[in-house]
Amino acid sequence: MKTYKQKGNESLLILNQKTYSKVLINQIVLIRGDINYTVFHIKGGTEKTVAHTIKFFEPHLKTHGFLRVHRAFMINPNYVKEYDAEKEYLTMSDGQTAMISRRRKHTLKQLIR
Template sequence: MKTYQQNGNHNFLIINQKTLKKVLVDNVVLLKGDVNYTTIYLRYGIQKVVPRSIKFFESFLETHGFLRVHRSFMINPNFVKTYNQEQDILVMINGQEANISRRRKHTIKSFVV
């Protein structure tokens, strides 16, 4: 992943075999990891699948306020729609659900509530 700053906006590049895609960090709703692949969910329903683990993005996105809520999910707290405390699930503005691990539940409550 390459990162760069342009006019105060933070972006990163998604590099696949034949394409380069510029993604504005502020448009990322959540990341969902599945072994060595990560699906990046953007505003307006756009999804990008990248052949990288979620750990690859973690250190960069944490500096932009993202939270790792589960080993498979990293969220942008600005896009949380609801928090289901009974099931420990965050519902994002795009309808995606992110599970919250027991270990990270207390940290999430302070950001969301």
Template sequence: MSNLIFHHGKEHLVVDYKRKIVLLVEKIIMLEGLANYTVFHLDGGRKRLFSHTLMTYQNDLAQHGFLRVHRSFIINPNYIHDFKMDDKELLMENNLVANVSRRIGNQQNVKKMLSKFCSE
């Protein structure tokens, strides 16, 4: 079952059906997994915590270009500012940092996307 819906011509992600909470996909900077919880980091510095794993949202967000770069991070490439190759860290909007795992960082699609942000 997909968690994506269209509302007023924009795509939203349903993050909690019980409480009827939806988030605008284009405003999501990154998702951070904390055990069985997910923290949504949103444009404007807001954060929202939900009691679902990253896997719950991964497939739906992949359709919009989101990448799982680490077991604890799914990122929106539109919000990347820089990539520190030595530290394997993505510098995101709002001073957020996402680690890139060695295994995922070596995948061709991720490597290609990150190559344009490389800095030493």
């Protein structure tokens, strides 16, 4: 199984077939999985799409404090604006929303404390 390996700790190299871009990890607000693609929502409203699953990036991003709150969402807790327990979703600082899995609600207890 392929996993993400990078030498630097502060940035993430996003590779597509013909292009690549370097993104600072602390600028990533939300990561959304879409079948075999991952969409990175970056501070400032930009999006980057990569042909890998979230699982590919998960071990590296967990070391930087990211939380997997749903099978399709991984969030940066520094950008959480609002938590709606009734509708079970998070609102991020840039207006994006992320659903919360009922089995992963326990990870949010770390965030709320």
